[in-house]
Amino acid sequence: MTREETALAYVNGTDDKKGLERLIQNAKRLGYPKVEEAAFRRLISLHPECEPGSIDHDFWSMVQAFEYVLTEERGKTTRLGRTRPKALKDGVVATLAGWATSNQVTEGFQMLQDREMLDLSGEAIVIRHPDEFAPEVVEAAKRRLESVGYLVN
Known part of the structure; x- marks a missing residue:
C-alpha cells in the first residue's frame, strides 16, 4: 500500500477530528492534495447530533x-x-x-x-x-x- 492509500484508508475509518486536522496539514505540506481533500471532507462531515x-x-x-x-x-x-x-x-x-x-x-x-x-x-x-x-x-x-x-x- 502506498502512503496515499494508507492515509485515505485512515480517513475513511476515523472519527478523530484532531487526527484529521493533523492529516490535512501534513498532506498539504507533503503535497498530497487527494488526501488533504478527503480528510477535509471527512472532518466537516463529523456531526454526531445530525x-x-x-x-x-x-x-x-x-x-x-x-x-x-x-x-x-x-x-x-x-x-x-x-x-x-x-x-x-x-x-x-x-x-x-x-x-x-x-x-x-x-x-x-x-x-x-x-x-x-x-x-x-x-x-x-x-x-x-x-x-x-x-x-x-x-x-x-x-x-x-x-x-x-x-x-x-
Missing part, C-alpha cells in the same frame, strides 16, 4: 467547512457569527431559503465560489433537499448556481 444526508447535517457541515477554511486563511479561530445564531433562531430551512431567494449574492456564496467549493453552498444544499422548500426557492437556488457556471443536475 443524521448523515439530512438537511441539518449538510448545513452544519457547510458551516464547519467555512469556519475551518476561514480559520486557516486568517490564522485565528473564525466563527460565522451571524449564520449560527440565525440558523438557531429561525431554523436551517428558513436560513437557506433566505439565502437562495435573496436578490444579492451573499458574501459566503462568493467566498465558496472563489474557493471552488460551491457544492457546500446554501444553494447546493437547497437543491439536494428540494422537498424541504417551496418550488420557487429551489428554482432560485438553481438559477444562482447556473449563473456562475455550476452544473446543476
Whole structure:
C-alpha cells in the first residue's frame, strides 16, 4: 500500500477530528492534495447530533467547512457569527431559503465560489433537499448556481 492509500484508508475509518486536522496539514505540506481533500471532507462531515444526508447535517457541515477554511486563511479561530445564531433562531430551512431567494449574492456564496467549493453552498444544499422548500426557492437556488457556471443536475 502506498502512503496515499494508507492515509485515505485512515480517513475513511476515523472519527478523530484532531487526527484529521493533523492529516490535512501534513498532506498539504507533503503535497498530497487527494488526501488533504478527503480528510477535509471527512472532518466537516463529523456531526454526531445530525443524521448523515439530512438537511441539518449538510448545513452544519457547510458551516464547519467555512469556519475551518476561514480559520486557516486568517490564522485565528473564525466563527460565522451571524449564520449560527440565525440558523438557531429561525431554523436551517428558513436560513437557506433566505439565502437562495435573496436578490444579492451573499458574501459566503462568493467566498465558496472563489474557493471552488460551491457544492457546500446554501444553494447546493437547497437543491439536494428540494422537498424541504417551496418550488420557487429551489428554482432560485438553481438559477444562482447556473449563473456562475455550476452544473446543476
